[in-house]
Structures are given as structure tokens and as C-alpha cells.
Amino acid sequence: MRQVIVAFERQSNCDRLREIVEKSGEFSCVVCRTADQVRRAVRKLRLDIVVCGFKLGEESCESLFYDLPQRCSMLMVAPQAQLDLCETEGIFKLQAPVRRSELMASVRLLAQVARSASSQVARGASSQGHSPARRSQEERELVERAKAVLMSRHGMTEEQAHRFLQKQSMDNGARLTDTAKLVLADQ
Numbered sequence: 001m002r003q004v005i006v007a008f009e010r011q012s013n014c015d016r017l018r019e020i021v022e023k024s025g026e027f028s029c030v031v032c033r034t035a036d037q038v039r040r041a042v043r044k045l046r047l048d049i050v051v052c053g054f055k056l057g058e059e060s061c062e063s064l065f066y067d068l069p070q071r072c073s074m075l076m077v078a079p080q081a082q083l084d085l086c087e088t089e090g091i092f093k094l095q096a097p098v099r100r101s102e103l104m105a106s107v108r109l110l111a112q113v114a115r116s117a118s119s120q121v122a123r124g125a126s127s128q129g130h131s132p133a134r135r136s137q138e139e140r141e142l143v144e145r146a147k148a149v150l151m152s153r154h155g156m157t158e159e160q161a162h163r164f165l166q167k168q169s170m171d172n173g174a175r176l177t178d179t180a181k182l183v184l185a186d187q
Contacts, residue, residue, distance in 0.1 A: 002111055005041050007032040007052040007061070017051060017077070020100050021107060035059040035067075042068055048114045050074045051107065054082040062088050070171060073110040077103070083155065089163050093154050102153060109186045113168050113179065139177045146180035 004021055006029045008014045018029040030047065032038045035056045041047055048071050052061045065074050065088055075092045076083065083093045094106055143165065150161035169179040 001028050002026065002049075003028050003030055003045065003047050004107060004111075005030050005032055005038055005047050005050045005052075007035075007038050007050060007056055009033060009053060009056055013053060017103070020103055021051070024104055027107065027111070032056075035061075035064045038064060039067060042072060048072045049107065049110045051103075052076055054078040054086070060086075062086050062091065065091055071114070073114060075106050075110060080155070089160055090167055092164070093156070095155060105153070105186050109183060112182045112186065113172060142177055142184070143180045146183040149183055 004027045006014050006018045006021065008017070011033070014031045014033065018031055021027050021029050030041050030045065032041055033056070038050060038052070038056070042050070048069075050061075050064075050068070050072060052064075052074060054076060055061060056064065061074065061076055065072075068074070073092065074090070075094060076086060077094045077096050077098050078086075080095050083095060086093065092106060092110065094102060143162075146165060147158055147161040150156050150164060151158060156164065165176055165179050165183070168174075169176045172179070
């Protein structure tokens with residue numbers, strides 16, 4: 001069973017999100033209430049998915065994101081006004097109050113991306129210096145559909161959705177179309 005860090009200042013928020021995530025039977029949660037606890041859990045348990053609020057104590061989760069290893073993905077769950085203040089493009093955002101289905105779709109997406117990254121590394125996949133092949137019309141449409149999902153579900157602009165797909169692809173050594181397929185598979 002895959003572990004996910006759930007990190008909020010208020011214990012009631014931790015409990016509510018932990019219950020939703022664990023009820024799926026796919027994940028177990030490590031609950032953290034401070035940014036330092038998140039850092040320790042990531043380091044000691046080698047966890048790579050963090051579901052959090054806008055801030056933990058006096059530290060914003062945006063600044064925490066920069067302290068985490070590149071392999072980590074962060075899903076920020078907060079009111080839209082706070083999400084608008086977060087300018088880091090690598091953070092996945094979900095507006096609170098959150099629906100159970102949207103939360104689970106987002107956590108599954110981040111888990112698939114992380115799984116894809118680890119299997120690519122295990123197979124020794126790397127860039128081999130070839131120039132990228134031109135995408136077919138079908139592949140371009142696939143990427144556009146994935147961007148549309150990210151834009152509607154997470155309030156991203158088209159540019160943010162494209163950068164998110166690009167960053168996830170680069171971080172995981174995967175093709176952009178493969179990352180797009182992961183997004184679409186979990187809608």
C-alpha cells in the first residue's frame with residue numbers, strides 16, 4: 001500500500017482528508033502538522049506525495065515545496081483566494097472545499113506519475129541525445145485534452161497546465177504524451 005503525507009495545521013483537516021484517502025483502500029497516510037515533520041517523513045520514509053493546506057505554522061507550503069526533493073509532488077488543498085497567492089507552477093492545486101472524487105483523482109494521478117518515474121529509472125531510461133520526434137495530430141489532441149482536464153479540475157491556465165505536463169514529463173523521464181495519458185486515465 002502506497003503512503004501519502006497529509007499535512008495541515010488543524011488536526012480536524014488532517015483527520016478528514018486522511019479518512020477520504022485511506023477509505024479508498026489504495027493508500028495509507030502519514031499525518032504531519034508542521035513543515036519540519038513533512039521534511040522528516042519525506043527524508044526518512046522516502047515518501048513522494050504531499051497533500052497539504054496553504055501553510056503549516058508560520059511557513060507556507062510553497063516554501064516547503066522548494067525544500068523537498070525533486071521526486072516529490074505536492075497537492076495544495078485550499079480556498080481559491082489562497083491558491084491564487086501560490087505562484088509556484090510545480091504545485092498541484094485543488095480548491096477547498098474538496099469533493100471526495102476530485103481529491104482521490106488528484107492523489108491517484110500523482111501516484112501514477114511517481115510510479116511511472118520510478119519504473120523509468122529502474123529500467124535505466126534516459127535521454128539519449130536524439131531530437132524529439134514531431135507529434136502526430138492524435139498526440140497533439142491527447143496533450144490538449146489532458147491540459148483541458150487540468151484546467152477544469154485544478155483551475156490552471158493553459159500555460160500552467162502545459163508547464164505542469166512538461167515538468168512532470170522531464171522530472172520523470174517520460175514523453176509528454178505518456179504523462180498526458182496518465183492525466184486522462186484518472187479523470
